[in-house]
Each structure stands twice: as structure tokens, then as C-alpha cells.
Amino acid sequence: MSKPSLLILDEPTTALDVTVEAAIVELVKDLGKKYGTSMLFISHNLGLVLETCDRICVMYSGEAVERGDIKTVFEEMRHPYTQALFRSIPVPGADKNARPLKAIPGNFPLPHERPQGCNFGPRCDYFVKGRCDAAEVPMFDVDGQKLHESRCFRHGEIDWKAPMEAMATKEKGKIGEVVLKIDNLKKYYEVAANALFGGGAKKVVKANETLSFEARESETLAIVGESGCGKSTFAKVLMGLETATDGKILLDGREIQNSPIESRDTKTVADVQMVFQNPFDTLNPSMTVGRQIMRALEIFGYGATDEERRNRSLELLDLVKLPRAFADRMPRQLSGGQKQRVGIARAFAGGARIVVADEPVSALDVSVQAAVTDLLMEIQRKEKTTLLFISHDLSIVRYLSDRVMVMYLGHVVELGTTDQVFSPPYHPYTEALLSAVPIADTKVQKKHIVLEGDIPSAMNPPPGCPFQTRCRWKSSVEGGLCEREVPPVRHVADGHQIKCHLPDDALREMEPVIKIAAE
Ligand code: ADP
Ligand code: MG
Numbered sequence: 447m448s449k450p451s452l453l454i455l456d457e458p459t460t461a462l463d464v465t466v467e468a469a470i471v472e473l474v475k476d477l478g479k480k481y482g483t484s485m486l487f488i489s490h491n492l493g494l495v496l497e498t499c500d501r502i503c504v505m506y507s508g509e510a511v512e513r514g515d516i517k518t519v520f521e522e523m524r525h526p527y528t529q530a531l532f533r534s535i536p537v538p539g540a541d542k543n544a545r546p547l548k549a550i551p552g553n554f555p556l557p558h559e560r561p562q563g564c565n566f567g568p569r570c571d572y573f574v575k576g577r578c579d580a581a582e583v584p585m586f587d588v589d590g591q592k593l594h595e596s597r598c599f600r601h602g603e604i605d606w607k608a609p610m611e612a613m614a615t616k617e618k619g620k621i622g623e624v625v626l627k628i629d630n631l632k633k634y635y636e637v638a639a640n641a642l643f644g645g646g647a648k649k650v651v652k653a654n655e656t657l658s659f660e661a662r663e664s665e666t667l668a669i670v671g672e673s674g675c676g677k678s679t680f681a682k683v684l685m686g687l688e689t690a691t692d693g694k695i696l697l698d699g700r701e702i703q704n705s706p707i708e709s710r711d712t713k714t715v716a717d718v719q720m721v722f723q724n725p726f727d728t729l730n731p732s733m734t735v736g737r738q739i740m741r742a743l744e745i746f747g748y749g750a751t752d753e754e755r756r757n758r759s760l761e762l763l764d765l766v767k768l769p770r771a772f773a774d775r776m777p778r779q780l781s782g783g784q785k786q787r788v789g790i791a792r793a794f795a796g797g798a799r800i801v802v803a804d805e806p807v808s809a810l811d812v813s814v815q816a817a818v819t820d821l822l823m824e825i826q827r828k829e830k831t832t833l834l835f836i837s838h839d840l841s842i843v844r845y846l847s848d849r850v851m852v853m854y855l856g857h858v859v860e861l862g863t864t865d866q867v868f869s870p871p872y873h874p875y876t877e878a879l880l881s882a883v884p885i886a887d888t889k890v891q892k893k894h895i896v897l898e899g900d901i902p903s904a905m906n907p908p909p910g911c912p913f914q915t916r917c918r919w920k921s922s923v924e925g926g927l928c929e930r931e932v933p934p935v936r937h938v939a940d941g942h943q944i945k946c947h948l949p950d951d952a953l954r955e956m957e958p959v960i961k962i963a964a965e
Contacts, residue, residue: 449481456488463672463838465897468882471498472896490812492535493841493884496520504528507555507565510585514594520888524588524596524606526570533610534816536845537887547845548610549817553781564598572604619827621848622663625799626684626832631657631693631703633679637905651904653679655856655912656693661800664826666833668843668864670879671853672901677836679856681802684834685720686710698799716746716796721822723805725785729777735788736773739763739795746796762791765828766821783814787821794825801826804836819846840883844868849941852876855904855912857932862942868960871953873944874919880959893959911947923947 455474459467475498478485487499495502495516502519504512504527512525523529533548552569555561561568563579570578577599586601588594598604633654653676661667669677682688684695686707695703702714722728730738739759740752749755760770766787777785786806793801803822807815823846826833837843843850843864850867852860852875860873867876881895897916902908908915914928933947944953 450483452484452486453478454486454488457490458487459494460489460491464840464882464884465672465878467494467884469896474498491884492520492532492812492886496886496888497884504531507560508557509565509597510595511566511597512595513585514588517888518594520886522594522606524594524601525598526572526604527566529606530569530571531813532886534813535886536841537885547816547820549820550813572598572600574600617827619664619830621665622830624660625663625698626661627694627696628657628659629694629696631680631683631695632691633676633683633688634691635679649905652856652907653904654683657858658693659851659858659861661832661834663799663832664830665849666823666826666835666847668847668850669834669836669853670838670840670843670850672838672879674855674901674904675853676856676904677853678804681720681804681834681836684800684802685718686715712745712747717799719793719796719798719801721786721789721793721801721803721806724809725782725789726809728789729785731777733776734773735763735768735775735777735780736760738777738788739773739791742792742795748796758795759791762795765794765825766791781814782810783818786810786818790818790822790825794829794831797829798831800832800834802834802836805838806835807842808837808839815842840880841885852879855902855907857912857945858943859913859945860943862939866939866942870956870958871938871944872956872959873913873946874917874948875913877956877959878916878918885960887962889963891961891963893957895959911945919948919952922949922952 458474459470462470471494474485477483487495489495499516501515502513503510504519504525506527512519512523512528519528523532530548530550534550536547550569555565561579563581564570564583567573567578583597583599585595585597588596588601631654635651635653636648637651638648657680669680671677679688683690683703686702686705689706690703693703694701697714697717700714702710707715733741736756736759739762740755743749743755743758749758760773763770763772768784768787772780772784780788806822807818810818819842822833825831835843835847847864849861849863851858852867852873854875860867860876868880872880878895878897881893882897885892895918899916902915910929910931911917911933914920917928920928927947933945935943935945937943938953
């Protein structure tokens with residue numbers, strides 16, 4: 447309104463879907479150009495920073511530690527913290543077994559407990575005693591250039607090109623038998639059409655339309671899609687918090703779609719567990735960590751005595767890499783990452799066969815996300831758990847999942863192995879979703895596709911294909927078929943299915959959205 451000369455954007459898109467985020471960033475950039483506004487873009491999303499900004503200032507514990515133009519800092523970083531940050535996020539092509547994410551060890555110092563000398567010193571791989579902790583570190587010009595600065599005594603002597611210390615490659619767990627089979631599952635909610643005055647006709651929200659898929663032992667199946675597409679609804683039906691409208695859920699061959707959690711036997715309850723998005727809401731604030739885990743063990747019918755359960759709860763703390771002393775702590779004495787570890791310990795307490803992780807790391811800091819993600823993977827390898835990983839972060843999905851299921855308005859629009867889903871042919875929605883993901887790598891080139899309009903309401907879905915109102919390929923299909931008929935499920939390759947009317951040659955000619963330039 448006031449045509450500002452400076453606009454400060456503080457995490458403006460953190461709570462939004464990637465497709466909406468892409469549209470907002472586009473809008474903000476255009477406005478900046480039109481009015482010549484300077485912008486201060488505060489973000490923890492390095493991919494988004496790369497796509498949006500000209501210069502970057504990396505902060506750590508109250509100080510700027512590195513400053514420079516985007517390309518220089520992304521390609522030739524000169525501060526150990528910047529490097530550690532980049533190593534803790536997944537980049538395209540990284541594989542969970544060959545290149546595990548490297549979490550930054552230790553914790554961020556609080557303002558009143560900053561160390562002597564360099565603030566990052568205690569967590570730094572290049573720390574030298576007597577030097578880094580001797581005095582305040584000033585900002586240095588890197589190689590005498592004015593526009594690139596680093597707050598590190600050693601910035602000129604570290605071998606920045608040295609490859610990351612090879613970490614043990616981890617053996618991938620062998621994918622086993624089918625544990626979970628979903629067959630034409632439907633979940634409709636009935637709501638009053640006129641919520642304000644109540645009564646009157648009922649309307650139906652079709653939150654899940656004919657889901658069909660299988661998941662196997664030791665497998666990670668990612669479920670992706672914009673908010674409102676029905677991911678959590680599916681998780682709720684699987685957990686027994688809701689019952690299905692139609693179709694079947696078979697857990698080890700037993701039908702569970704119609705049994706709510708209170709009528710499930712102990713084994714079924716222990717078998718299907720959930721890690722929630724927000725660890726802050728899911729722990730009981732008035733119970734010690736140890737008690738909460740023991741409560742879960744009691745519910746799962748583990749052990750005959752409190753003594754046995756106490757021992758097991760300590761083992762579970764070992765499993766999630768928390769000190770045993772944490773058993774006596776209250777949730778408020780834990781950081782977000784630590785709380786999520788307790789949530790994970792609880793989910794795995796009864797030897798779960800299936801763990802549904804609904805956005806398990808999206809409420810956590812980037813550097814902590816790596817540690818929690820790798821922990822989940824490690825426990826999965828050990829316990830051979832089937833992991834259903836619900837996420838809107840496609841970088842993480844690509845990094846850790848074996849197969850990916852893309853949902854749109856309650857429909858499964860694409861399903862395949864991670865490689866199949868991340869390369870063409872795509873469902874037009876997957877194509878748009880991939881193009882919207884910001885990637886923190888200057889070598890990556892992306893096709894630019896911005897989805898027009900909002901996701902339609904599940905209460906009032908469009909006729910025909912659910913995606914037709916936003917599809918850029920619709921004109922390649924003749925005779926308005928997309929507007930009339932729900933597309934059939936097409937099998938485009940072994941294990942790869944797409945729900946779309948596009949003719950075969952259009953699918954064949956699709957180009958990759960993400961290209962990695964050769965070095
Ligand atoms: P996601 O987890 O993918 O964001 P949800 O499964 O939470 O999506 O929601 C899918 C659709 O179902 C949305 O349109 C939502 O408004 C609707 N919905 C979810 N729960 C209920 C409910 N208890 N009653 C009516 N509608 C619901
Ligand atoms: Mg949800």
C-alpha cells in the first residue's frame with residue numbers, strides 16, 4: 447500500500463505448500479522489480495534463498511558469520527557453519543545409504559551461554575584449541591575481496607574442496623513381504639451443507655477416493671501432495687481414529703478398515719503407530735519422559751512388571767540416542783528435536799510393523815531435521831519397519847523413500863519407485879509439484895511451471911479429472927475428455943502408474959523438470 451523502499455519478509459512462506467510458495471515468491475519478485483523495492487528475505491530454506499535473493503548473510507547465534515553474493519557463497523563457502531548447514535540438507539541425487547545427511551553435532555548455544563571466542567567453535571570440525579577460543583573473531587574479507595566475508599580465523603587455510611569425510615555406507619534393508627494392502631479405500635465425511643444454520647441437506651467431502659496400494663516390510667513409501675489432498679485422513683483411517691466408508695485395509699491379511707482403535711486388539715494397536723508432525727502437542731506436559739514411554743509399553747501389553755517396563759524404556763532412549771537421564775525430565779525441558787525423538791521412541795515401543803510419520807520433521811530446525819530423519823532410517827533398518835512417510839518436502843522424500851505416492855484431491859494420481867516418479871513421464875500434477883520445489887544447488891536447472899489457481903474444495907470437486915482445472919496439458923487431450931471422465935489408472939512401466947488421459951506419445955515426450963548441469 448505505501449510503496450515501501452524496504453520490505454522485510456520473515457519466513458513468509460514457511461507454513462505454505464510448495465506450489466503456493468512458488469506462486470507467492472513469484473509475486474513478491476515481480477512487485478520488487480516493478481516498484482524497485484529492496485527486500486530483506488529471512489528464511490531457513492536454502493533452496494528458496496537461492497531462487498529469490500541476490501546476496502546472503504548467514505547468521506549463527508546472534509552474529510553474521512558469512513556474507514557474500516549468492517553464487518559465491520553457495521559454490522565457494524568460506525565458513526565452517528555454512529558448510530555444515532549445506533551438508534545437513536538433502537540435494538538431488540543424494541542417496542540415503544551412500545550419502546547420509548550429516549547433522550551438525552551438539553546444540554546451538556543460547557545467548558547467555560555463548561562460548562569464548564568463536565561461537566561455532568564447540569561444534570566445528572576445524573576447531574583449534576588456543577586459537578579459535580582465544581579471542582572474539584572479527585569478519586575477514588575473503589581473498590581480499592570486499593564482497594565476501596567470513597568470521598573464521600582459519601578461512602584461508604581450510605581445504606574447502608576436500609570431499610566430505612567418507613561416512614560408512616549403510617546397508618539397505620532388504621524389502622520383504624507385503625505387510626499392508628489397501629484396496630479401493632474410500633473415506634467420505636458428511637458435513638452440514640449450511641454450517642452456519644445447521645440442519646438442511648448434508649454435503650459429502652470425498653477426502654479419500656479409491657486408494658489402492660501395497661507396502662512391504664522394510665519399505666519406505668512416501669505420500670506427497672498439497673494440504674487438503676487427504677494424506678492425514680488416510681493416516682487416521684489406518685490408525686483406527688476414523689473408519690473407512692468403503693474398501694479394505696489388510697494388515698498382514700487381517701481386515702482392519704472397520705475397527706476403530708478402541709475395539710482393536712493390543713497387537714493391532716502396537717503394530718500400527720504414528721509419529722506426529724508437532725512434537726510439542728503430542729507429549730503429555732505433566733508426565734516425565736520415562737513415564738510416557740512406560741505408559742505406551744503398558745498399553746502395548748509389554749512386560750509383567752513396572753521394573754521390566756522401566757528397563758525397556760531406558761533401552762528405547764538408547765535407541766533414539768537420548769541420554770538415559772532424560773527419563774526423569776519433563777517435556778518442557780526438551781528441545782523440539784529431543785521431543786520428536788521421544789515421540790519416535792513411543793511409536794516404536796511395541797515393535798510396530800507400520801509407522802506412519804505425518805510430516806515428522808517439518809516443525810524442526812533444518813540442522814535437526816537431518817539427525818531425526820537419519821534416526822528414523824536407522825531404526826527402520828534395525829526393526830524392518832514399513833514406513834509411510836507423509837511429507838510435502840520433496841527433497842527429503844527423494845532422499846529417503848523407496849516408492850512415492852502422489853495424491854491430489856483424494857485420488858492417487860501417480861505411484862511408482864522414487865526414480866520413476868522423479869523422472870518423466872510424470873502425471874501433470876507431479877510435474878508441477880517437482881518444479882515448485884526450491885533446490886539449494888546452483889548446478890540444478892528447473893523447468894518453471896507455476897500452478898494457476900487454488901486446489902478445488904474436496905466438497906465440490908470438478909467433474910472428470912480432479913486436476914483438470916489447473917492442468918497445463920489438458921489441450922493435448924481431445925474432445926474435452928478430461929472434463930467429463932475420471933481418468934483410468936495407466937501402467938506406464940513396471941510398478942509405475944499414472945491416473946491421466948494423456949495419449950502415450952504425449953507422455954513419452956515429456957521432458958525432465960530437474961536437470962543437473964555437468965561440472
Ligand atoms: P491433508 O492431510 O492431505 O492436508 P486431510 O486428510 O486432513 O488432508 O483432509 C482432506 C479433506 O478432508 C480436506 O478437504 C478436509 O477439509 C476434509 N476433512 C478432514 N477431516 C474432516 C472431518 N473430520 N470432517 C469433514 N471434513 C474433513
Ligand atoms: Mg495433514
